[in-house]
Amino acid sequence: SPAILRSNYAPPNYLVDTVELGFDLDPALTRVAARLTMRRNPDGRSNEIVLYGDAVELVALRMNGKPLTRRAYRLNGGELHIPNAPDEVTLEIETALQPDANTSLMGLYVSNGNFFTQCEAEGFRKITWFPDRPDVMARYTVMLRADKRAYPVLLSNGNLVEEGDLGDGRHYALWEDPFMKPSYLFALVAGKLVCQEERITQPSGREALLQVWVEEGNLDKTQHAMDSLVNSIRWDEARFGLELDLDRFMIVAVGDFNMGAMENKGLNIFNTKYVLANPRIATDADYANIEAVVGHEYFHNWTGNRVTCRDWFQLSLKEGLTVFRDQEFSADMVGTDSGRAVKRIDDVRVLRQAQFPEDAGPMAHPVRPDSYVEISNFYTVTIYEKGSEVVRMYQTLLGRDGFRKGMDLYFERHDGQAVTCDDFRAAMADAGGRNLDQFERWYSQAGTPRVTVATRHDIEAGTYDITLAQSCPPTPGQKTKLPFHIPVKVGLLAATGADLPLVLEGEDAASAPTTRVLELTEASQTFRFTGIEGKPVPSLLRDFSAPVILEYDYSDDELAFLMANDSDPFNRWEAGQRLATRRLLTLTRMVQDQEPMRETTANLETYTAVLHKTLDDATLDPSFREMVLTLPSEGMLAEQMDVITPQEIHTARQFMRRLLARTLRNELVQLVDLNQTPGDYSPDALSAGKRGLKNVAMLYLSELDDTDTHAMAQAQYDQASNMTDRIAALSALQNSSAPGRQDALERFYTEFEDEPLVIDKWFALQATSPATDVAAVRALMRHPAFSMKNPNRARSLIFSFCNGNPSRFHAADGSGYRFWAEQVIALDAINPQVSARLARTLDRWRKYAPALQSQMQDALQRVAATPKLSKDLSEVINKSLA
Numbered sequence: 048s049p050a051i052l053r054s055n056y057a058p059p060n061y062l063v064d065t066v067e068l069g070f071d072l073d074p075a076l077t078r079v080a081a082r083l084t085m086r087r088n089p090d091g092r093s094n095e096i097v098l099y100g101d102a103v104e105l106v107a108l109r110m111n112g113k114p115l116t117r118r119a120y121r122l123n124g125g126e127l128h129i130p131n132a133p134d135e136v137t138l139e140i141e142t143a144l145q146p147d148a149n150t151s152l153m154g155l156y157v158s159n160g161n162f163f164t165q166c167e168a169e170g171f172r173k174i175t176w177f178p179d180r181p182d183v184m185a186r187y188t189v190m191l192r193a194d195k196r197a198y199p200v201l202l203s204n205g206n207l208v209e210e211g212d213l214g215d216g217r218h219y220a221l222w223e224d225p226f227m228k229p230s231y232l233f234a235l236v237a238g239k240l241v242c243q244e245e246r247i248t249q250p251s252g253r254e255a256l257l258q259v260w261v262e263e264g265n266l267d268k269t270q271h272a273m274d275s276l277v278n279s280i281r282w283d284e285a286r287f288g289l290e291l292d293l294d295r296f297m298i299v300a301v302g303d304f305n306m307g308a309m310e311n312k313g314l315n316i317f318n319t320k321y322v323l324a325n326p327r328i329a330t331d332a333d334y335a336n337i338e339a340v341v342g343h344e345y346f347h348n349w350t351g352n353r354v355t356c357r358d359w360f361q362l363s364l365k366e367g368l369t370v371f372r373d374q375e376f377s378a379d380m381v382g383t384d385s386g387r388a389v390k391r392i393d394d395v396r397v398l399r400q401a402q403f404p405e406d407a408g409p410m411a412h413p414v415r416p417d418s419y420v421e422i423s424n425f426y427t428v429t430i431y432e433k434g435s436e437v438v439r440m441y442q443t444l445l446g447r448d449g450f451r452k453g454m455d456l457y458f459e460r461h462d463g464q465a466v467t468c469d470d471f472r473a474a475m476a477d478a479g480g481r482n483l484d485q486f487e488r489w490y491s492q493a494g495t496p497r498v499t500v501a502t503r504h505d506i507e508a509g510t511y512d513i514t515l516a517q518s519c520p521p522t523p524g525q526k527t528k529l530p531f532h533i534p535v536k537v538g539l540l541a542a543t544g545a546d547l548p549l550v551l552e553g554e555d556a557a558s559a560p561t562t563r564v565l566e567l568t569e570a571s572q573t574f575r576f577t578g579i580e581g582k583p584v585p586s587l588l589r590d591f592s593a594p595v596i597l598e599y600d601y602s603d604d605e606l607a608f609l610m611a612n613d614s615d616p617f618n619r620w621e622a623g624q625r626l627a628t629r630r631l632l633t634l635t636r637m638v639q640d641q642e643p644m645r646e647t648t649a650n651l652e653t654y655t656a657v658l659h660k661t662l663d664d665a666t667l668d669p670s671f672r673e674m675v676l677t678l679p680s681e682g683m684l685a686e687q688m689d690v691i692t693p694q695e696i697h698t699a700r701q702f703m704r705r706l707l708a709r710t711l712r713n714e715l716v717q718l719v720d721l722n723q724t725p726g727d728y729s730p731d732a733l734s735a736g737k738r739g740l741k742n743v744a745m746l747y748l749s750e751l752d753d754t755d756t757h758a759m760a761q762a763q764y765d766q767a768s769n770m771t772d773r774i775a776a777l778s779a780l781q782n783s784s785a786p787g788r789q790d791a792l793e794r795f796y797t798e799f800e801d802e803p804l805v806i807d808k809w810f811a812l813q814a815t816s817p818a819t820d821v822a823a824v825r826a827l828m829r830h831p832a833f834s835m836k837n838p839n840r841a842r843s844l845i846f847s848f849c850n851g852n853p854s855r856f857h858a859a860d861g862s863g864y865r866f867w868a869e870q871v872i873a874l875d876a877i878n879p880q881v882s883a884r885l886a887r888t889l890d891r892w893r894k895y896a897p898a899l900q901s902q903m904q905d906a907l908q909r910v911a912a913t914p915k916l917s918k919d920l921s922e923v924i925n926k927s928l929a
């Protein structure tokens with residue numbers, strides 16, 4: 048398939064004013080009648096109408112009341128061209144579709160007997176022929192007709208204007224959306240559903256009805272989603288002055304879904320995983336994810352829906368901005384400083400573990416890509432997470448108030464429009480009175496910049512120089528890079544551990560701040576601080592102020608000092624991670640060289656001494672202490688190596704875990720005792736933090752694999768009153784040779800057999816256990832509860848194994864890779880988006896040790912040689928092999 052180029056953008060020839068849709072819903076054969084009023088776009092290039100369609104049968108086509116003969120239009124693949132059209136046009140289009148045969152979960156499909164749609168990015172064209180592009184915005188009226196017994200609830204965007212019976216057991220509902228929207232925000236839902244509802248009044252006095260729709264058996268799991276929705280609405284009013292603009296806002300949960308959720312105007316559709324929660328089935332992490340995703344989709348109502356994207360190359364305009372907003376929302380919901388830092392650490396971990404590798408691999412692309420073959424492949428961590436970091440840098444450069452002014456100006460200029468990343472940047476620059484021309488490179492250049500730091504203290508002059516140098520490695524299609532505009536937040540610590548006032552040469556010393564943002568715009572720049580008597584320790588890139596890799600030659604002692612004293616909690620954590628990474632990479636090298644691992648307690652002393660101190664510091668949130676106690680993941684360590692050897696990393700990390708468990712044993716036992724959360728379960732940050740700290744301690748102790756630690760895990764498993772404690776105990780048991788291990792696993796299954804989201808956890812727990820090899824995964828695939836058709840289930844077993852069990856997946860005999868190829872091929876026939884995601888697992892094959900590399904290449908080639916691959920999958924495979 049040919050690539051679509053950003054440089055080929057042309058405005059649409061015709062605009063659509065109104066869309067009337069009539070659906071006769073039937074799982075085997077649904078009929079859709081569309082009536083579009085269109086007019087010539089003064090900015091268009093010609094009088095040719097272009098419509099898109101995908102796997103949808105065209106039954107009838109009329110223009111201005113007359114059937115169009117086969118000679119009056121041209122059909123080529125997915126495009127329908129009507130040349131020489133009049134200036135004003137009414138098109139009537141009838142199509143026929145088979146929702147129950149639609150396993151791609153794009154367009155109109157059936158899940159557990161109910162109808163759902165997913166139209167972003169290009170799913171609307173699976174419903175009817177349409178100018179399915181985001182810069183065509185129209186007003187929609189939707190008539191739904193269906194059997195009343197099977198589909199008592201009929202929902203679409205906007206307001207319900209009429210409903211009634213049709214006779215012969217069918218009924219109808221008529222919905223009208225008062226807002227102009229692009230087709231990708233269209234949605235309908237029909238089926239047997241029930242809802243929890245709540246009414247709210249907004250500051251303007253406007254009232255709104257909020258609903259969370261689920262299957263009947265799940266009505267006891269909607270409260271947290273509803274609370275999260277109310278909190279999101281309040282937060283957007285308070286932080287950005289943005290109100291809900293609708294009379295009715297609905298969230299609907301569906302068990303079969305390709306992604307997390309979808310922000311359809313007024314009718315958000317969610318993966319059940321991001322809606323359903325109660326203490327029995329959901330963990331603290333699930334509660335936090337639900338809050339974040341409900342927030343994310345709600346925030347899209349302004350950033351995405353009111354102001355949308357001109358074309359799909361601008362995807363990060365809405366996604367990066369909305370991720371930034373949901374991250375800030377979650378941080379504000381925690382409140383405490385170290386709690387906010389934990390949220391930041393979590394987000395940065397995702398960035399480093401998933402986005403940095405993407406930026407360094409064959410699928411690397413700029414935040415605003417230049418080309419794509421299949422747009423679904425570009426819902427990436429670069430668009431979302433790096434995009435969010437780019438938005439965050441505006442706030443770092445302009446300050447919170449400046450950023451808010453930029454947002455206000457953005458809405459003032461562009462409400463109701465489909466715009467570009469440049470428009471957003473212009474609003475920020477104009478509101479802040481700053482030139483942000485160079486900042487554009489964050490959108491156009493791929494790759495993770497490296498910032499190397501050198502320092503020089505002149506005792507006599509009392510000056511301290513920080514020299515920052517930047518570079519960025521080549522990425523596909525971009526050999527050389529120009530310097531970025533990088534905000535580097537820094538502090539300087541005196542020997543006492545206190546922050547020094549930061550006075551740049553030539554500045555007035557009065558009221559100097561202790562953290563400041565250095566703006567690196569050249570390849571290399573030196574910043575000179577004055578009045579620095581003793582040699583300070585620099586705290587660099589505080590709060591991770593830019594998505595870069597920062598290199599500075601700290602000594603172990605300096606890192607331990609920062610870990611104990613830095614006023615920036617992010618860098619406190621970071622210093623600990625740097626220390627641990629050093630030791631872990633040394634150990635990995637020993638394993639590679641087949642030397643015995645000589646790490647001793649004495650070697651580790653600098654690290655464990657500060658660990659002790661941090662763990663005992665009751666002023667720090669428990670969740671922060673949990674982060675400090677957690678070693679860098681195997682994936683993070685892999686990123687630091689030139690040649691990745693997954694087995695050796697695993698061996699080294701396990702060795703270190705055991706060593707720490709032995710060294711800190713008493714302390715860990717105490718943490719377990721002191722952080723119990725008796726009484727009713729609450730998902731608040733403090734309680735969740737306590738459980739997190741306690742459970743990370745218990746998991747360390749399980750490495751000791753002795754009767755005491757077995758008993759501890761078993762007792763927690765038997766007594767747990769919530770899923771967080773239960774699954775942590777189950778995991779500790781699986782990680783040991785405890786006698787109750789198998790029994791607990793079986794009991795867990797029986798107890799939660801009727802809760803699909805918990806059974807997903809049951810599969811994932813086994814898939815990621817170092818005890819589970821390919822043969823065991825194949826056996827689990829034969830379990831009656833396994834299905835390839837349900838994306839959550841496929842992800843819980845197959846993705847969890849391929850992405851979350853590196854020591855088994857990368858088995859030396861290549862069995863993991865052969866398994867991967869089989870599953871990618873099998874999934875592609877069912878759901879191309881899911882297969883293309885799984886395909887990404889091997890895209891960095893060139894980074895691995897030669898023996899693994901060649902087997903990975905074989906697996907990739909085997910997929911490449913398979914006939915009839917989807918566009919989605921072939922794009923990923925071709926780029927991986929290129």
Ligand code: HT7
Pocket residue numbers: 165167168305306307308309310343344347366423426880
């Ligand atoms: N904007 C939503 C994207 C999405 C999606 C894209 C492709 C295929 C299926 C999809 N489901 C949802 C998600 C979001 O960022 O909010």
Ligand code: ZN
Pocket residue numbers: 343347365366369
């Ligand atoms: Zn989004």
